[in-house]
Amino acid sequence: MTQPSPITQNIRQFEDALNAELTVLGRERHSVTLVAVTKTVPPEAIASAIAAGLTDLGENRVQEAKVKISQVRADAAPTWHLIGHLQTNKTRDAVALFDLIQSVDRGELADAIEHRSDAAGKTQDVLIEVNTTGERQKSGCRPESLDDLVGHVVGLRHLRIRGLMTIGPFVDETAPIARSFRTLRSAFDRLARIDLGFGAMLHCSMGMSGDWRIALAEGSTMLRIGRAIFGERH
Secondary structure: OOOOOHHHHHHHHHHHHHHHHHHHHOOOHHHOEEEEEOOOOOHHHHHHHHHOOOOEEEEOOHHHHHHHHHHOOOOOOOEEEEOOOOOHHHHHHHHHHOOEEEEEOOHHHHHHHHHHHHHHOOOEEEEEEEOOOOOOOOOOEOHHHHHHHHHHHHOOOOEEEEEEEOOOOOOOOHHHHHHHHHHHHHHHHHHHOOOOOOOOOOEEEOOOOOOHHHHHHOOOOEEEEOHHHHOOOO
16 A cells, blocks of 8 residues: 655644644634645645645745746646735736635735736735734735725736735734734624625635644634644745
8 A cells, every 4th residue: 555645644644633623613624724835845745735635825035936836737727826925026917827816915006006907917815914913014905995995806807805904913922923813704704795886805815734723713714824734844
């Protein structure tokens, strides 16, 4: 009997842990989307992850994805997410490569994506990234600016809001991480009650390898997991 690959074993272990956590929370597995973060992961390893059943993959950098995505040989076509900061001069490639752009954090960027999506004849799904920690080095709009940015994006014909995203603080204490995620989920719930035209609040994207359990407890519907699946970055 052939031994499963290390990546397959990691996926199974993570799925077991995820299901156990969801059971404790009284949630179903379909309530959360697992996005495997493939930053620095070679195409053959990505193909192994797809073969093991992963359907959603996330890249941090447009240039890396541009080279890699075309090299991934798999029977099933995954859904590609851009989860890293996006510069306006990279929006043409981002629109061509990604099904969901999770890092829209300013009107200027939304306008650039709109322009490229219009030219491509595409309606681009996006998440609004919110800086819920107040850290200056992090991307994301300020929580108090969220409504204005959402209103701006709703007015663009070729963008479709699908939810919100945040990155928790890189600290050991649980409380500030939970507070960050609670801020996003509160905004998500509030916006979900508003008619956003052809947009809709589907994804509350928060939680990575180090804090995904906290994110789930605070209502995450989308986890971005890299290290727990592919191991440490090289």
